[in-house]
Amino acid sequence: xxxxxxxxxxxxxxxxxxxxxxxxxxxxxxxxxxxxxxxxxxxxxxxxxxxxxxxxxxxxxxxxxxxxxxxxxxxxxxxxxxxxxxxxxxxxxxxxxxxxxxxxxxxxxxxxxxxxxxxxxxxxxxxxxxxxxxxxxxxxxxxxxxxxxxxxxxxxxxxxxxxxxxxxxxxxxxxxxxxxxxxxxxxxxxxxxxxxxxxxxxxxxxxxxxxxxxxxxxxxxxxxxxxxxxxxxxxxxxxxxxxxxxxxxxxxxxxxxxxxxxxxxxxxxxxxxxxxxxxxxxxxxxxxxxxxxxxxxxxxxxxxxxxxxxxxxxxxxxxxxxxxxxxxxxxxxxxxxxxxxxxxxxxxxxxxxxxxxxxxxxxxxxxxxxxxxxxxxxxxxxxxxxxxxxxxxxxxxxxxxxxx
Amino acid sequence: xxxxxxxxxxxxxxxxxxxxxxxxxxxxxxxxxxxxxxxxxxxxxxxxxxxxxxxxxxxxxxxxxxxxxxxxxxxxxxxxxxxxxxxxxxxxxxxxxxxxxxxxxxxxxxxxxxxxxxxxxxxxxxxxxxxxxxxxxxxxxxxxxxxxxxxxxxxxxxxxxxxxxxxxxxxxxxxxxxxxxxxxxxxxxxxxxxxxxxxxxxxxxxxxxxxxxxxxxxxxxxxxxxxxxxxxxxxxxxxxxxxxxxxxxxxxxxxxxxxxxxxxxxxxxxxxxxxxxxxxxxxxxxxxxxxxxxxxxxxxxxxxxxxxxxxxxxxxxxxxxxxxxxxxxxxxxxxxxxxxxxxxxxxxxxxxxxxxxxxxxxxxxxxxxxxxxxxxxxxxxx
Numbered sequence: 001x002x003x004x005x006x007x008x009x010x011x012x013x014x015x016x017x018x019x020x021x022x023x024x025x026x027x028x029x030x031x032x033x034x035x036x037x038x039x040x041x042x043x044x045x046x047x048x049x050x051x052x053x054x055x056x057x058x059x060x061x062x063x064x065x066x067x068x069x070x071x072x073x074x075x076x077x078x079x080x081x082x083x084x085x086x087x088x089x090x091x092x093x094x095x096x097x098x099x100x101x102x103x104x105x106x107x108x109x110x111x112x113x114x115x116x117x118x119x120x121x122x123x124x125x126x127x128x129x130x131x132x133x134x135x136x137x138x139x140x141x142x143x144x145x146x147x148x149x150x151x152x153x154x155x156x157x158x159x160x161x162x163x164x165x166x167x168x169x170x171x172x173x174x175x176x177x178x179x180x181x182x183x184x185x186x187x188x189x190x191x192x193x194x195x196x197x198x199x200x201x202x203x204x205x206x207x208x209x210x211x212x213x214x215x216x217x218x219x220x221x222x223x224x225x226x227x228x229x230x231x232x233x234x235x236x237x238x239x240x241x242x243x244x245x246x247x248x249x250x251x252x253x254x255x256x257x258x259x260x261x262x263x264x265x266x267x268x269x270x271x272x273x274x275x276x277x278x279x280x281x282x283x284x285x286x287x288x289x290x291x292x293x294x295x296x297x298x299x300x301x302x303x304x305x306x307x308x309x310x311x312x313x314x315x316x317x318x319x320x321x322x323x324x325x326x327x328x329x330x331x332x333x334x335x336x337x338x339x340x341x342x343x344x345x346x347x348x349x350x351x352x353x354x355x356x357x358x359x360x361x362x363x364x365x366x367x368x369x370x371x372x373x374x375x376x377x378x379x380x381x382x383x384x385x386x387x388x389x390x391x392x393x394x395x396x397x398x399x400x401x402x403x404x
Numbered sequence: 405x406x407x408x409x410x411x412x413x414x415x416x417x418x419x420x421x422x423x424x425x426x427x428x429x430x431x432x433x434x435x436x437x438x439x440x441x442x443x444x445x446x447x448x449x450x451x452x453x454x455x456x457x458x459x460x461x462x463x464x465x466x467x468x469x470x471x472x473x474x475x476x477x478x479x480x481x482x483x484x485x486x487x488x489x490x491x492x493x494x495x496x497x498x499x500x501x502x503x504x505x506x507x508x509x510x511x512x513x514x515x516x517x518x519x520x521x522x523x524x525x526x527x528x529x530x531x532x533x534x535x536x537x538x539x540x541x542x543x544x545x546x547x548x549x550x551x552x553x554x555x556x557x558x559x560x561x562x563x564x565x566x567x568x569x570x571x572x573x574x575x576x577x578x579x580x581x582x583x584x585x586x587x588x589x590x591x592x593x594x595x596x597x598x599x600x601x602x603x604x605x606x607x608x609x610x611x612x613x614x615x616x617x618x619x620x621x622x623x624x625x626x627x628x629x630x631x632x633x634x635x636x637x638x639x640x641x642x643x644x645x646x647x648x649x650x651x652x653x654x655x656x657x658x659x660x661x662x663x664x665x666x667x668x669x670x671x672x673x674x675x676x677x678x679x680x681x682x683x684x685x686x687x688x689x690x691x692x693x694x695x696x697x698x699x700x701x702x703x704x705x706x707x708x709x710x711x712x713x714x715x716x717x718x719x720x721x722x723x724x725x726x727x728x729x730x731x732x733x734x735x736x737x738x739x740x741x742x743x744x745x746x747x748x749x750x751x752x753x754x755x756x757x758x759x760x761x762x763x764x765x766x767x768x769x770x771x772x773x774x775x776x777x778x779x780x781x782x783x784x785x786x
Contacts, residue, residue: 033490042550281603
């Protein structure tokens with residue numbers, strides 16, 4: 001070769017090259033000119049309802065007890081099932097705190113029941129909360145049948161008109177309303193019912209609530225303070241609070257139950273054809289289950305059925321994936337009480353992990369959200385039912401075949 | 405700057421930031437096995453591939469290897485800016501940088517034999533396309549956006565041996581290993597958030613082989629003739645996204661000449677014919693693609709330069725006409741390249757920087773594409 005160039009010229013060339021190399025930026029994304037200048041194979045969406053893929057369902061009751069939840073639902077249903085809220089408060093005493101000590105109570109002037117209300121049915125009727133005097137001794141074994149003999153006009157001690165959807169209703173109750181107050185060791189218990197011509201419901205906080213304050217009873221007294229009578233007050237929270245309702249008859253064989261009190265759950269096993277599950281990408285999957293009768297619950301109420309993926313299928317007590325995580329429990333169905341439409345729940349986020357991973361349990365657990373917090377209950381037909389067996393509506397994209 | 409430092413700097417510049425194993429992309433890359441590459445040197449490109457049949461730094465004629473009596477390393481990259489119109493869609497400002505060819509060649513000791521090891525791209529399947537449409541799902545019209553892409557191509561690894569029979573005649577033969585892969589990807593997103601976006605991807609691998617033979621004949625000092633034949637096997641493509649498939653690759657016949665018209669002016673012309681239509685029996689009917697035999701003809705002029713021996717700076721111009729093999733219509737696409745280039749020697753005659761500028765006009769089969777291609781390369785003779 002012939003060399004006639006000097007060093008500075010070479011450096012200039014190298015600098016130019018360096019600039020060019022630095023300027024190299026890829027911009028290859030372009031709008032497709034289909035079909036002539038697009039790949040032969042395209043992404044195609046298929047949609048089908050597969051039946052016979054939901055199998056080996058089972059249900060059970062007793063997972064969450066109503067006294068363990070933060071809500072007490074009081075229902076009035078003239079044509080159906082009503083519930084009673086029951087609260088027994090921690091006992092007062094014959095003395096009351098004053099300053100740094102206690103002084104004797106001379107007389108009790110009145111009581112005041114205070115509640116925190118979450119929800120109220122929008123039935124259009126005026127709803128009245130009726131407070132009844134109950135004998136003490138309420139505990140987790142207390143049933144509706146134990147309470148209902150004491151729910152009548154003779155035990156009614158106060159009423160509260162419920163107007164606002166949320167609020168803090170309260171009512172003053174005369175001392176005479178609790179004649180056994182002293183003999184019951186200063187312990188009070190009340191039953192709460194709802195009065196509504198065409199039915200309704202009201203939800204109140206209980207002591208188990210993490211976001212609200214449960215019922216408490218305030219006491220107004222006259223006390224002896226060094227020979228001087230003074231007016232004081234103190235209060236007691238509920239020692240036990242829950243709601244009770246008449247039990248429902250067991251469903252017929254082959255019928256599945258979700259919700260109610262104590263809460264019931266259903267687990268279903270799913271066998272989606274491998275052609276779809278292993279050779280496609282599922283973009284949407286919906287669980288279809290036919291209701292066996294209308295949704296049960298308080299008039300005007302609705303229930304939310306939620307689906308959960310299970311870590312391992314050991315039956316109804318299977319450990320769940322990411323409870324409370326929206327990505328996993330995305331599938332919910334809101335069903336109005338009284339409706340009888342087919343229940344449709346999105347299970348896409350549950351089905352996708354099943355693809356190409358046979359180690360993931362292909363089971364779905366259904367429960368109410370929240371559980372044991374209302375009379376809401378859903379009864380569903382199963383694969384054993386003569387008609388209306390569960391199915392899955394699945395939308396998928398087969399793996400595309402690229403062809404030269 | 406020392407000589408070794410200079411050479412190292414050039415090599416680093418040529419390799420930094422440049423994606424290997426793929427050449428230029430085109431709207432036609434989506435068809436067939438991809439966009440066929442030009443296995444020619446940067447100097448040949450600047451002359452419309454006119455020297456391809458007699459150029460030792462191109463991988464067309466293995467007989468030309470025997471002309472390379474000194475160890476030589478060369479390679480280059482191409483930066484492309486392009487725009488196209490196709491089926492009513494127009495787009496511009498598409499840019500990419502590719503590394504289409506590298507070659508090491510030289511004499512085997514003092515024998516009359518020379519070797520050549522090279523990498524070049526056989527076909528490029530790089531593209532990324534976006535489309536919007538609507539589909540009927542569950543009784544409702546849902547908008548969808550698709551992004552379909554392919555990245556990669558088929559490389560041609562050539563081992564060539566040339567025999568310097570005499571000053572007038574050189575012959576050679578080569579074995580070609582075709583290998584490569586593409587990453588195919590399809591992404592679909594839905595307007596309705598209830599539908600989960602889909603991403604499907606997978607690698608497709610390509611394998612094949614070929615043999616070639618050629619000769620260079622110099623009947624007198626001012627004229628050099630070249631001729632070569634190449635026979636390729638079927639290209640096997642396999643991957644997770646498609647069933648195994650085999651596509652017959654073409655037989656290539658090339659010929660050309662290079663004539664020193666004046667002491668400082670050389671005219672070169674080459675032509676190649678490829679039997680791409682042989683692939684028609686193997687292309688799935690559903691693909692809707694037709695393969696055509698192709699002609700590729702180029703000619704160019706070189707004024708001066710170290711090869712002629714009259715100056716350090718050559719000036720090269722050329723024009724090239726080529727047919728493209730794949731189409732979805734009855735019309736065969738073609739391209740016209742107008743090119744010019746130069747270079748200069750440095751490092752004591754042991755290195756040369758080259759560049760070429762090309763204007764590419766592609767038309768046919770429903771598309772019209774225009775591109776500027778700027779190539780930079782280096783030739784090292786340590």
